[in-house]
Amino acid sequence: MSILYNTDETLRERVTEGLKDEFKHNAIRTAQEVFYTKRGELVKEMGIGWQQLRMHATEVRNHVTDNLDYYVKQFAENAEANGCIMHYAPTGDDALWEVLDIFEKHGASYAVKSKSMMTEEVGLNEVLEETGITIIETDCAENILQTAGSKPSHIVVPALHFDREAIMKIYKEKRGYDGSSVPEEITHFLRKILRKEFMDAEVGIRGCNFAVASTGSVTLVTNEGNGRMVDSFPKVQIVFVGIDRIVPDLESLDTMLALLPRSAVGAKMTAYFSLDSGPRGAGEVDGPEEVHIVLMDNGRHTLANSEFSDMLRCMRCGACLNICPVYRHITGHGYGSIYPGPMGIVLTAGLVGYDDIDSMAFACSLCGACTEHCPVSIPIHDLIRQHRINIVEQGKNHAIEVPIFKALALMWSNVDVYNYAMKMGTPVMKKLAHGEDALAKDSAWIPVVKGWTSTRDFDCLSETRFRTWFKEHKKQQGGGK
Amino acid sequence: MALGNKSLSDLLNPISKQLEHDVVAEHVDLPEWEFVPWRVTDGKSAAELVDMFASEAEKIRVQVKRCKRDELAACVASIVGEGVPETGEACTVVCASDERFATAGLYDALAAEEKVSDVTVWDEAKGQANVDAAYVATYGVTYASAGIAETGTVVQPTSPACGRAVSLLPLVHIAVVDAATIEPTMLTVMKAYADADGKLPSQICFISGPSATADIELVRVEGVHGPMYVRYVVVE
8 A cells, every 4th residue: 555545536436435335434423422522521621731732742843843854863863872773764665675675684574563654655565465475464453454455444443444243254254263243252352363473473563653852762652552562572673763753852752642642532541652762671581682763754854844844743643533524424435545534635645746636635624623623733724725725726636616716706796697697596496406496416417516416415596585585574674774 | 766775864865955954953952842731630749649540540440459568469469369350260470570579578479379370480581481471371460660640550661570571461460559659640750761861771661551442343342462451559
């Protein structure tokens, strides 16, 4: 996988497909409501401290962005001093090259992985599998997706689009599971089968939530413990670190951790948060003997010092997805990017440009709920709007809007044309609606109207205009002019 | 440009150029931060923090026992003495090697329990055998270096005397924590590490409750890859 997937389908096709899936809708709606409610309770409990934490996190992240070259260098040098082997990857392909090199040096062919968006971004699994390396996803949801051959629909709970029956069936067919569809039983089956894989794997691959410049440490936030298994038992560990994951010091790490789990899943802390500084020390019996850090840019630096630099603050919590009304309806699969939802629109367009993203930047109502909930105060909806402006200015997309707006401009700037259009509007629409009050799906053959009526009804213009009605009304009331 | 084998400069140059920096700065001072967030633990006394630690831990489904220092061995032994949770079958225990455990007589107390068939005390000389013991153990006992009141978290650094496996592989993790080491938030723990000399431990794990998932239909299930049960023993 790379950042974009299903690129042969248009946004409209993906959305139409998504709107049909009632189960997936309900699952996303429930997830949004659960996370939103729990988050709200915790935010309330923190009083004014919550806003202060947001503002502090914002100033810390901005400071790092403004001095990004310095902090990347400081992190790299300190991680190396801790005994980590550094690999520098200006591009995703550089990162893949480095990883293949590590496998080759060790003659390794068997790896376990804990969830990492960076590895998704470069399509690591596919590349390793092509070279005959077995790579096992160990996060429950990721394992379900890998076993089923499916894609994530949510960044925090990626397998939300499968119900328990479907998951039971997947493991029955592929892994010989013979239990019931009770989530507890399936999960404990996964505990059993994956345990052996963790102990036998030669290489552990993981991501990094925050990297600490002053100590050269990497961190991992997990609930299931698969991240800990991956970084405790395989002898060789590969850590993917994005250049936008860096915080200056341990104190600022606390600020980020006070915000991340609360924003992501409405919990004060996740079950595990580990701070790793180099390979196992002298006399230690477990932990990796060799730690490789792949420090990757892959287009991120272009956001610095640009109109999208705010996006470099993003901590990938998913709070903007959990509040987004558009995401609620089109689901993670609607966007066609591994980064879905409001943050996904801004980041995807920022990283891959406008040519291949179809109309993704327009899958947003600009309501601003994302901005309000963002723990690092990214003006997400403003940035989405800025992408739209750029897209239109560069003539990349939505060229059809130009003649429509020209026609509308003409109508609204000429009284006679306007009055005529208003007069003709009602009877024409009535006719198209077969005498009903709204245009339904069957009007989708009309070029411009199609955009609306293929998914929604479009109310006919009223027979009486408001101004006319108001004049009449005043007359009846007997007052005014 | 060829793939791979890139240097740090190859990574840094485009970033510096984008930031309009001629060279990477030798040193950058942290600014005076404008915001110092208020925390729920502000103004709480040490005793209140211990209570908060216990109540937050219970909220995340950790069973908490509080005892005096001379009751430590008996308190931990009473937990493992119940055998495997729910079934009550005989169990094995893996335990961190710690002066304070030895002084309290914990190792003997554990071995004396009727339902305990084997006790392994972590010993770096035994290498992989420690991990193998933890792999099948019902209980793993550690001495946490600190507790965090705000979140009911225990801080578990890895060391030659206590590997990562002790708090990860067994079905139940028992963390002993001194009340005197309970800090208000993670911030004070981080500050202490920042002020300490020398390299950080290879891993510091912040543990808050049993391993859990909600990946199937958002139903919470405990006991995924790490312990299914977590118990704290707070020594006052």
